[in-house]
Amino acid sequence: xxxxIAQPALATTATDMTAGADDGVALRATSDGKLEKGxxxxxxxxxxxxWTSPDSPRSVDAPxxxxxxxLDAWNKAMSSTEVRRGLTGLVQTxxxxxxxxxxxxxxxxWAKVAVAEQSSPKEKRGYPGWVPVSxxxxxxxxxxxxxxxxxxxxxTRFAELEHLQFAELPGDEVPDxxxxxxxxxxxxxxxDVRVALPGGGAAWIDYADVRVEDPDHDITAADPEPADLVKxxxxxxxxxxxxGGTSSYGFDCSGFTYTVFRxxxxxxxxxxxxxxxxxxxxxxxxxxxxxxLFFASGGKGRAHHVGIYVGGGKMIHAPxxxxxxxxxxxxxxxxxxxxxxxxxxL
Numbered sequence: 001x002x003x004x005i006a007q008p009a010l011a012t013t014a015t016d017m018t019a020g021a022d023d024g025v026a027l028r029a030t031s032d033g034k035l036e037k038g039x040x041x042x043x044x045x046x047x048x049x050x051w052t053s054p055d056s057p058r059s060v061d062a063p064x065x066x067x068x069x070x071l072d073a074w075n076k077a078m079s080s081t082e083v084r085r086g087l088t089g090l091v092q093t094x095x096x097x098x099x100x101x102x103x104x105x106x107x108x109x110w111a112k113v114a115v116a117e118q119s120s121p122k123e124k125r126g127y128p129g130w131v132p133v134s135x136x137x138x139x140x141x142x143x144x145x146x147x148x149x150x151x152x153x154x155x156t157r158f159a160e161l162e163h164l165q166f167a168e169l170p171g172d173e174v175p176d177x178x179x180x181x182x183x184x185x186x187x188x189x190x191x192d193v194r195v196a197l198p199g200g201g202a203a204w205i206d207y208a209d210v211r212v213e214d215p216d217h218d219i220t221a222a223d224p225e226p227a228d229l230v231k232x233x234x235x236x237x238x239x240x241x242x243x244g245g246t247s248s249y250g251f252d253c254s255g256f257t258y259t260v261f262r263x264x265x266x267x268x269x270x271x272x273x274x275x276x277x278x279x280x281x282x283x284x285x286x287x288x289x290x291x292x293l294f295f296a297s298g299g300k301g302r303a304h305h306v307g308i309y310v311g312g313g314k315m316i317h318a319p320x321x322x323x324x325x326x327x328x329x330x331x332x333x334x335x336x337x338x339x340x341x342x343x344x345x346l
Contacts, residue, residue, distance in 0.1 A: 024166040027186075029200030031138035035111060039103040042198035044137040045069045046175040047247040048095045050129035054110040056090040067134035067170035071249040075240060084241070085321035091244030092129035093118060093255065093270055097175045098183050098198045100146075101136060102126055109133050118246075118258070118270040127270050134170060137199045145184035145196045150214035152193050152205060154181040155263060157235060157248040159209035162192075167201030177205065178248040180262050185212060213265075224264035226290030226346055230310045233260045239325045241318050246270075253305050256318040256325065257292060260308065266345055273302040279343035290346055293330055295338040303340055 035041060049064045051057060057065045060083055063074040078084040093115060095101065101113040102125040111133050114126035122128055159177040169175070177183070183195035183205075192204040193212070211221050233256070242250025246259050254272040261268045268275050276294050287293075289311045294303035307317030307330065315330040330339075 024201075026141075027166050027196060027201050028141065029137065029139040029168060030141045035103060035106055035133060035136075035138055037103055037105050039138055040143060041101045041103055041111070041113065041136040041138050042142060043095050043097050043099045043101065043131075043135065044175075044199045045135045045170060046071060046097055047178065047249065048099070048101075048131045048135045049244065050092045050095060050113070050115060050127065050131055052090055052092055052129060054107065054130050056130070058086065058090070061087075061090075065132055067132065068173040068175065069135065071247070075242075075249060081322040084243070087243040088321075093127050093244050094246045095131075096178055096181050096247055098181050101131070104128065106133065111136060115270075117262075119267070119274070120270050121274065139198055139200060141200070142184070142196060142198050145186065149184040149186055149196070150212055150217075150219065151182050152185040152195050152210040152212055154179055154205070154209060155211050156209045159205050161195075161197075161203035161205060164197075164203045165201055167197050167203065168199045169197075174203075176248075177209075180259060221265050224266070224346065226288060228264055229260055229290040229308065229346075230316070232263050233308050233310070233316045233325075234327070236260075236325045237316065237327060239318075241321050241323055241325070243321065245318075251318040251325065253307065253318045257306050257308060261345065268345070272304060272306040275306060276303045276341070276343065279345040282342040282344045284339070284342060287342055288344065291342045291344050293342050294340050295334065296340040297338065299338050299340050301340070305338070309342065 045068050060077045063070040095115045100116040103111055105112040110130050112130050114123045114128045116126040118127035120127040154177045161174050161177055185193050186196050187194035191207055194202055194204050196202055213220055240250050243252050245251045246255040258268050258270055282291050287309050291309040293307050293309055293315050295305040296303045307315035309315050313329055314327050316327045318325050
């Protein structure tokens with residue numbers, strides 16, 4: 001699969017941890033063995049769905065609450081629009097493999113966490129909610145590698161983790177590395193990069209499926225153009241809507257815009273109403289590719305929906321539980337005159 005984002009050539013700053021005898025020791029997960037309030041943890045499955053409470057999941061949601069998760073089975077189980085719509089209010093957001101979580105509380109098999117990379121006024125440490133303890137892991141060594149090593153950021157819908165070594169995974173099942181997964185880069189060759197895994201161990205990822213960030217050595221992604229945002233957004237055309245979704249398995253409206261912009265290193269808030277407070281206002285007569293269009297009840301106040309302007313009077317968005325990501329004529333779609341404003345971030 002072709003990478004969505006071009007990247008600079010790799011530098012040779014990563015620690016070269018080959019598959020020698022010492023490598024297993026160096027990459028072994030380390031922790032005090034007890035997850036508790038105040039800890040930092042990481043998602044150890046393809047994507048952790050962050051629930052409103054431990055009682056939120058329904059029986060149909062079982063594939064998303066086990067470890068490893070089975071998000072294909074979950075989507076299939078929610079083939080009915082009504083069942084899919086029933087997630088509204090039960091799910092807060094999602095966090096991809098390797099995402100950093102601040103542990104706010106632990107109650108039995110569940111942990112209240114804040115997703116560090118998703119800003120929200122609900123909690124200063126990140127977007128809050130509950131995840132099964134079985135889906136997350138504490139690993140002090142992974143924290144060190146994240147701090148010391150360059151970062152490989154997945155830029156495709158799915159990147160395959162190959163040739164795993166010394167890895168400890170729930171059910172020994174290899175997670176999917178979906179778009180925006182960030183893992184410490186520890187070695188490289190001409191075609192692949194080697195990354196550390198949150199649960200310990202390492203894997204290889206195709207070089208074409210990542211960009212490398214290393215601010216300490218002036219290696220960062222080139223500033224995106226508005227057309228880059230549109231190109232990335234269009235890669236998800238036809239993907240089924242999922243309330244709370246922020247992964248390649250489904251999006252809600254603001255999860256879609258958050259993910260697309262984050263893929264280009266633009267930090268948006270997680271929810272539409274908070275994204276509305278960022279960027280700068282744009283007149284509807286002056287829209288440009290990559291602008292966000294916001295919609296609110298009565299065309300006033302805090303937005304409940306957001307889409308990305310793609311040019312030619314059209315936007316791409318994740319509309320609702322009965323549909324998939326789609327490109328529409330935004331004025332025709334807005335038959336209820338709910339457009340409230342447009343904002344620009346580039």
